[in-house]
Amino acid sequence: MTKNIRILINGVVKDNPVFVLLLGMCPTLATTSSAINGMSMGLATMFVLVCSNLVIASLKNFIPDLVRIPAFIVIIATFVTIVEMVMNAYLPALADSLGIFIPLIVVNCIVLGRAEAFAAKNTVLSSLFDGVGIGLGFTLALTLLGVVREFMGSGRMFSVSFFPEDFGVTLFILAPGAFIALGYLVAIFNKLQRK
Amino acid sequence: MLLSLLFICLLAAGLLAKVNDMTEKPISDAKALKLEEAIKNVVPPFDNNPVNESYKVATEKGDSLIVYPAKKGDDVVGFAVNSYSDDGFAGNIQVMVGFDTQDNVVNYAVLAHAETPGLGSQMVDWFKPQVQELSLIEKIFGFEIKKTETKSSIIGKSPGTTNFSVSKDGGDIDAISASTITSRAFLEAVNKAYAAYTQSENYTSTGATIVPEEDATEIKE
Numbered sequence: 001m002t003k004n005i006r007i008l009i010n011g012v013v014k015d016n017p018v019f020v021l022l023l024g025m026c027p028t029l030a031t032t033s034s035a036i037n038g039m040s041m042g043l044a045t046m047f048v049l050v051c052s053n054l055v056i057a058s059l060k061n062f063i064p065d066l067v068r069i070p071a072f073i074v075i076i077a078t079f080v081t082i083v084e085m086v087m088n089a090y091l092p093a094l095a096d097s098l099g100i101f102i103p104l105i106v107v108n109c110i111v112l113g114r115a116e117a118f119a120a121k122n123t124v125l126s127s128l129f130d131g132v133g134i135g136l137g138f139t140l141a142l143t144l145l146g147v148v149r150e151f152m153g154s155g156r157m158f159s160v161s162f163f164p165e166d167f168g169v170t171l172f173i174l175a176p177g178a179f180i181a182l183g184y185l186v187a188i189f190n191k192l193q194r195k
Numbered sequence: 196m197l198l199s200l201l202f203i204c205l206l207a208a209g210l211l212a213k214v215n216d217m218t219e220k221p222i223s224d225a226k227a228l229k230l231e232e233a234i235k236n237v238v239p240p241f242d243n244n245p246v247n248e249s250y251k252v253a254t255e256k257g258d259s260l261i262v263y264p265a266k267k268g269d270d271v272v273g274f275a276v277n278s279y280s281d282d283g284f285a286g287n288i289q290v291m292v293g294f295d296t297q298d299n300v301v302n303y304a305v306l307a308h309a310e311t312p313g314l315g316s317q318m319v320d321w322f323k324p325q326v327q328e329l330s331l332i333e334k335i336f337g338f339e340i341k342k343t344e345t346k347s348s349i350i351g352k353s354p355g356t357t358n359f360s361v362s363k364d365g366g367d368i369d370a371i372s373a374s375t376i377t378s379r380a381f382l383e384a385v386n387k388a389y390a391a392y393t394q395s396e397n398y399t400s401t402g403a404t405i406v407p408e409e410d411a412t413e414i415k416e
Contacts, residue, residue: 059203064196071199071203078207078210081214082211089221089225161328161329162330162332163330163333166340170314
């Protein structure tokens with residue numbers, strides 16, 4: 001059990017997909033213009049990650065090596081489509097604002113990366129913890145980036161206004177601001193971790 | 196090898212069919228609700244079903260816009276027009292514009308757009324009267340920072356009497372700062388809605404508005 005807890009914590013800290021592994025940069029940069037968008041994107045990815053990790057870990061002896069990539073992609077795509085349909089049905093506003101990035105979770109390298117590097121080699125239980133850990137790490141990173149960008153850009157945090165929007169730096173809501181904010185966050189995260 | 200892949204695909208297909216079955220109705224309900232909400236927001240209170248009574252109106256460009264008449268009893272109280280523009284900064288913009296019987300814009304709702312977040316996306320509220328929302332530091336320290344004032348609202352104005360184009364082009368509406376292209380496209384959509392519904396057969400204006408000679412739909416470059 002302690003091993004599994006360590007796997008979970010590793011996913012958030014030592015193997016943080018965004019700040020350490022620098023994986024999944026596309027949704028990271030594109031969907032974090034506000035904190036709530038970043039968080040929802042992280043949670044959607046986490047759901048897919050946990051489900052695909054579980055299924056792949058339990059089917060790993062059944063899938064021949066030669067066709068493992070197509071098999072993984074089919075499994076991942078299935079869960080992504082489920083997320084998309086459920087979101088359209090019950091959270092249409094959120095689905096609108098995340099747009100194309102929900103279907104694009106299929107090609108998110110974190111999900112396939114964890115399937116290939118972890119779930120295909122480990123037990124179902126460890127894979128579950130790995131999925132939760134990496135998913136949490138991704139969600140936290142996206143939320144943090146979203147908070148920073150939303151605050152700097154429009155003076156808001158989770159839509160609560162802190163200072164008038166006129167004083168915000170619009171750059172932070174746009175793509176270049178995403179790179180700048182991410183760069184600084186990666187630097188800070190690595191500095192803190194090295195201690 | 197083939198069998199295992201086939202098995203996985205079959206399983207996936209079965210699961211997706213099941214989920215699709217479960218979510219099909221909520222998805223169409225959500226879409227219908229969104230349309231209804233948009234209509235409700237842009238026209239005066241009504242008691243008919245505008246979606247059932249909607250009709251199409253041809254525009255000058257050869258396509259058509261959907262007009263949703265809002266009625267109270269037998270009296271028409273307003274029209275909601277589903278208009279669009281293809282000239283947004285990131286392509287298509289869909290707006291629902293509501294007019295009252297005096298041709299004034301009651302309200303509008305942006306249904307779909309892909310404009311830049313933080314810039315063009317401000318059109319969702321920009322063309323409405325400004326709401327003075329106090330931020331947290333203003334509340335805590337008890338002072339108010341003066342915000343820049345703009346004459347950007349289109350609510351209560353009519354494209355027949357007000358020039359609905361951005362002030363840079365000689366119009367009467369202030370564009371979103373740093374998003375003139377989006378503002379132009381948005382106003383084009385509003386003007387298109389106005390032109391389409393005033394030209395429709397069902398149009399009966401009770402106001403004394405005379406449509407000016409110059410074409411209101413024209414957006415000067």
